[in-house]
Amino acid sequence: MNVRKQIRYFLSLALSLAIIMTIGITQVASASSQLPGGNLASSDVLNNDLFILNQQVTIDGTVNGDVFAVGNTVKVNGTVNGSLFVVGQQVAIAGKVSGTTYVAAVALTLEPTAVLQRNLYFIGLSLEALPGSTIQRDLLTFTLGATLNGTISGNTNATIGLLNLVKIIVGALGGSFQIPVLGAPPTSMIPAGVGAGLLASPLAAFLPAAPTPTPTDTTPWITWLLAWVREFAVLLVLGAICYWLLHKPLDSASQALRANPLLGLGAGLLWLLLVINIFLAVALLAVLVLVLGFWLGTLGVWIFALSFMALTLASLAFFSVGLFFLVAYGTKLVVAYMVAAWLFEKIIPKVAVPAYVSLAVGLLIYVLLHSIPTLGWVVGVLVTAWGLGAFWLAYRRDVV
Numbered sequence: 001m002n003v004r005k006q007i008r009y010f011l012s013l014a015l016s017l018a019i020i021m022t023i024g025i026t027q028v029a030s031a032s033s034q035l036p037g038g039n040l041a042s043s044d045v046l047n048n049d050l051f052i053l054n055q056q057v058t059i060d061g062t063v064n065g066d067v068f069a070v071g072n073t074v075k076v077n078g079t080v081n082g083s084l085f086v087v088g089q090q091v092a093i094a095g096k097v098s099g100t101t102y103v104a105a106v107a108l109t110l111e112p113t114a115v116l117q118r119n120l121y122f123i124g125l126s127l128e129a130l131p132g133s134t135i136q137r138d139l140l141t142f143t144l145g146a147t148l149n150g151t152i153s154g155n156t157n158a159t160i161g162l163l164n165l166v167k168i169i170v171g172a173l174g175g176s177f178q179i180p181v182l183g184a185p186p187t188s189m190i191p192a193g194v195g196a197g198l199l200a201s202p203l204a205a206f207l208p209a210a211p212t213p214t215p216t217d218t219t220p221w222i223t224w225l226l227a228w229v230r231e232f233a234v235l236l237v238l239g240a241i242c243y244w245l246l247h248k249p250l251d252s253a254s255q256a257l258r259a260n261p262l263l264g265l266g267a268g269l270l271w272l273l274l275v276i277n278i279f280l281a282v283a284l285l286a287v288l289v290l291v292l293g294f295w296l297g298t299l300g301v302w303i304f305a306l307s308f309m310a311l312t313l314a315s316l317a318f319f320s321v322g323l324f325f326l327v328a329y330g331t332k333l334v335v336a337y338m339v340a341a342w343l344f345e346k347i348i349p350k351v352a353v354p355a356y357v358s359l360a361v362g363l364l365i366y367v368l369l370h371s372i373p374t375l376g377w378v379v380g381v382l383v384t385a386w387g388l389g390a391f392w393l394a395y396r397r398d399v400v
Contacts, residue, residue, distance in 0.1 A: 038071065042078065049082070053302055057088070059095070066099065070306060072294050074105075083118075089294040106291065110135075110150055119154070125287060232367045239333050239359050249394070251355070254338040256397055257390035265382070268331075268389030272381070275327055275388070282320050289313060331387020336362030338390070 038054030040046065044061035050068065052059075057071035059078050066082040074088040076095050083099030091103055094111035100118045106125050110116075112132030122141040129135070133150030140157045148156070242250055257264045293309035337355070340362030344353040366383060370376045 040078065053306070055298055055300075055302070070302075072298055089291070104290070106287075106294075114150075228367060228371055231370070232363060235329065235332060235336075235363045235367065236360060238329050239336075239363055240356070242330070242333055243356055243359055247355070250334055250337060252398060253334045253387075253390040253394040254341065256393035257334065257338050257386065258342065260393055261386075264389030264393050265386050266389070267392050268385035268387065271388040271392060272327075272385045275323065278323065279320065282316055286313060286316055289316075326391070327384060327388065330391070331384045332363070332366055333359065333387075334390045335383045335387045336366045338362070340365065 038052060038056050039058045040050070040061040040063070042060040045064070046061065047064045049065040050059075050063050052068070053070045055072045057069045057074040059067065059069070059076045059080070062079045062081070064081045066085070067076075067080050068085045069076075070087045072089050074086050074091045076084065076086075076093045076097070078095045080095065080097045080099070084093075084097045084101045084103075086101075086103045086105065088103075088105045090107050090109075091105040092109045092111060093101070093114045093116070095113070096115040096117070098117050101116050101120045103120070103122045104124060105122075108122055108124060108127050110129040110133035112130050114130075114133040116135045116137075118136065119138045119140065120135050122139075122143065125144050127141055127143045127146040127148070129146075129148045129150035129152075131149045135150065135152045135154070138154035138157070139148075139152050143158070146158060148158075289309055289312045293305045293312075296305035296308065337359045340358040341353070341355070344351070344358060344361075366379070369379045372379070
């Protein structure tokens with residue numbers, strides 16, 4: 001199967017799954033609870049789950065179950081004795097939610113009387129927690145702007161702003177995006193005190209010595225070892241799968257990179273910048289799809305609007321996940337495979353080393369280098385760029 005057929009097959013699979021998701025969501029929407037005007041009066045008590053789809057959704061009463069609400073404007077003023085799932089443009093919560101709250105919206109406001117007894121998961125453009133609002137467990141959010149004046153009893157894991165999104169993407173592609181400040185021990189996977197070993201930083205002589213742990217303090221070593229083993233295990237498993245299913249493309253990209261290593265690195269750096277912008281464009285496009293979908297809903301075609309949003313967002317999600325795995329893992333696999341094969345040819349040229357052994361040894365070398373303080377991040381970025389260049393060279397040779 002050539003590259004074009006593989007891409008065509010992947011897109012067909014993504015489109016098929018997106019259509020299945022769309023049909024499922026529209027069926028749920030068609031079977032939604034019939035509330036007059038999309039409102040649950042304050043005197044009403046519903047002893048069941050509530051599925052509601054309307055332009056204006058207002059819940060003033062009590063729902064003894066989970067609530068699934070989709071609307072242009074969603075207001076929860078009553079009590080939800082279950083989990084709350086909301087997709088909307090303007091969402092406001094002023095009541096009590098006993099379960100976990102999941103919200104995807106342009107803007108979410110927690111009124112002073114809002115009490116969320118479990119976690120809040122939010123993705124959107126704006127989050128405002130007014131004074132008096134309470135989140136009794138954790139907050140996990142990705143948003144472009146947030147004002148948090150309420151009470152959060154648990155942990156807050158917030159990604160706020162476009163710059164933080166760039167940091168997340170760069171960190172995922174090249175490793176930890178942490179550069180230590182001169183005068184402080186470097187932050188890395190290696191525990192404090194490993195300054196003179198095999199994995200020591202080349203800059204260790206210019207940085208102040210980190211405190212040596214006591215002989216009985218093995219926690220830093222165990223933490224580092226588990227992180228090292230976890231990264232190597234993930235890459236090894238993915239490498240085995242790719243070697244089994246995609247051995248020819250992996251070998252083709254490796255050969256293309258060996259033939260033009262400098263061209264591959266230069267092209268890969270340009271592609272790395274392009275990929276970061278692609279992820280940002282996908283995030284912006286997802287927001288635009290939500291806004292357009294809710295605008296279509298205001299015209300009274302909610303089923304079509306929801307189908308449009310589900311199909312488009314599912315397609316974007318499949319594309320983003322595929323691209324992420326290619327860049328975050330595929331690049332490491334092809335470079336590790338190429339470097340180890342080259343080393344074996346130089347060290348033991350008369351021995352035919354199996355390809356899977358080269359892949360495993362190459363991944364081991366990469367993980368060791370990636371664990372070096374500060375330098376590990378540079379290695380991760382260069383390997384990612386080099387891998388992207390390898391894919392580009394292989395595509396240019398085999399397809400163009």
